[in-house]
Amino acid sequence: MTTAAQPAHTRILLKLSGEALMGDDAFGINRSTIERMVSEIAEVVGLGVQVAVVIGGGNIFRGVAGGAEGMDRATADYMGMLATVMNSLALADAMNRQGLTARVMSAIDIQQVVEPYVRPKALQYLEEGKVIVFAAGTGNPFFTTDTAAALRGAEIGAQVVLKATKVDGVYTADPMKDPTATRYAQLSFDEAMVRNLGIMDATAFALCRDQKLPIRVFSIARPGALKRVVMGEDEGTLVYA
Template structure:
């Protein structure tokens, strides 16, 4: 495999599949099968999961909720997704631990960096829930932060599209796909890959980002193997 330790960011919307809300069990099963192959290959894998399929803090804030309160509700939604993903992974035979930034010891471990790294070294998948524990930060930023903390070689952003485009390919058939980009280009052009804080963190810590389609069979395995799929974002090209 091209990477010895990797972090995957999976959005809450991706877990919905074609459903309007909630979690599609078939998607969870598909992710679990792909992840099991990656773990069998010897790559250490961590996952950060979003919560937009259940509750999104920004939408709650736009509807009149206090922003900090809305973000805390969103963090709880990510924990629900993390536990569901853990169940799917363990049914696929993958030993998994959930760590949360907000302590809830009856259902998950609190996030402790050294413990997370130890789990990875033992071949366990670590799923990070609860965001980074603070409002006003996205799960994209959490992914960049956790990747830096655990010394991940790469961040894989698993989405519903096969890479980064100059505009929405679902609305514009002539949208141009970027094979490679630099972090500076993403920031300067305000390309919607991750929020600017996440991009800046990856830039400063020299952590490449690979954006690819989660719904194509074995794409997680292909990405970790270093195959040229999706779009690559690095410090230089």
């Protein structure tokens, strides 16, 4: 039985969008926002939870989106991967400043900046209590960071993928447009597919379903939400096999 002193999950993969780092800014990284997120991560690490993070690059790429218009898709995706490396470095730096030990591991080879992703090394870091930030997605164009989160989550044996968004779960309709929309407490993968809820891209969603890796969608903007999710409380929406 889960108690107040016993987390429901001991190893998690946290998926952050790049936009989550912007705060109220138009693009880039908002320092107070990233520091608040790191404080929430530090709180669950203090409970003994092993944490890995995959972060998107939309906040960085948004600043050059106009120049990328009409660009070859693969080239644009590689630019996006580099944006995730920038975000990962910023996040790891903020973690280290707050007393955590963070390691950035990249799916593309830029060893002068970050170390390459090597699964046994990642597992070792987690066992040592370090926080891993997986950068550069899967290392391949045409795959999103949602897919990277599902892939890395399966590889490291995470018990859940936590998708942090600006909305506190999955709703029957857009809660910003429909005040009668209600939040699902939980859904099966099949139910989410039938209702076309668009929780993750199709590749990521199928991978989680096939690996029986649950997804929890919650709002990173709600104070204490990450800890409540880790403790197994009714926060956000659980999608399960």
